[in-house]
Amino acid sequence: MKNPLPRRGTVAFTLEDMLIVIVIIALLAVMILPALDHGGGQRINCVNNLKQLELAYRIWSGDNNGKYPMHVPVLEGGAKELMNSSDAWRTFQVMSNELGTPKILYCPEDSARGSAATNFGDGLKNKISYFIGVDATISNETVLLSGDDNFLINGSPVKPGLLEVTSNTPIAWDSSRHVSVETHFWLFKKKTNWGNIGLGDGSVQSLTNPGLTNLLHQTGLATNRLAIP
Numbered sequence: 428m429k430n431p432l433p434r435r436g437t438v439a440f441t442l443e444d445m446l447i448v449i450v451i452i453a454l455l456a457v458m459i460l461p462a463l464d465h466g467g468g469q470r471i472n473c474v475n476n477l478k479q480l481e482l483a484y485r486i487w488s489g490d491n492n493g494k495y496p497m498h499v500p501v502l503e504g505g506a507k508e509l510m511n512s513s514d515a516w517r518t519f520q521v522m523s524n525e526l527g528t529p530k531i532l533y534c535p536e537d538s539a540r541g542s543a544a545t546n547f548g549d550g551l552k553n554k555i556s557y558f559i560g561v562d563a564t565i566s567n568e569t570v571l572l573s574g575d576d577n578f579l580i581n582g583s584p585v586k587p588g589l590l591e592v593t594s595n596t597p598i599a600w601d602s603s604r605h606v607s608v609e610t611h612f613w614l615f616k617k618k619t620n621w622g623n624i625g626l627g628d629g630s631v632q633s634l635t636n637p638g639l640t641n642l643l644h645q646t647g648l649a650t651n652r653l654a655i656p
Contacts, residue, residue: 446522484563485528495564496521529544555656556576557576560653569627569628580596582597586655588654593650600636606621619639
């Protein structure tokens with residue numbers, strides 16, 4: 428009579444094996460999850476800031492004959508004469524009551540400016556992340572009213588001052604603020620720069636470079652004048 432086959436011993440994970448598996452899973456999560464998130468939380472914060480900013484413009488115009496500060500003379504409480512100067516940022520000082528807090532003017536992903544201002548004093552000048560749509564009016568819903576100011580023109584970052592943009596201007600976003608990363612598991616595939624633009628109708632659009640170019644064709648203006656703080 429043949430001897431029966433020996434029974435195979437039961438294989439079980441030791442505590443050491445389990446710890447190794449947990450460490451591997453944790454490492455994979457660290458590599459995968461940040462890439463999959465694409466900065467979603469910060470994106471929402473920036474969009475909310477711009478919506479609150481647009482609401483502040485609306486409220487201010489309601490008390491000033493339907494005009495934004497960019498179209499009301501300084502002597503009447505506006506900022507019209509400042510639009511072509513380095514003091515265009517004072518537009519937000521004019522709207523301080525409507526804004527409530529200077530934190531609205533700072534994008535959480537704006538690493539160049541570091542942090543939000545704590546008040547509406549002169550220190551606000553270097554803590555503003557958003558441009559001012561100089562020609563925005565309450566009646567034009569497609570005009571550029573506000574948005575991220577981290578533009579490139581011909582590959583060079585824009586400087587503070589008046590920026591004139593046409594539909595043919597070679598404009599793009601730089602990579603200092605919002606960047607999406609397309610991934611396959613933990614392998615990076617492609618990085619895409621994008622930004623947020625607030626329109627006259629109160630909406631905010633998140634746009635890649637092609638989307639930004641297309642939007643400039645839809646504003647109804649031959650030249651879009653943007654004040655960069």
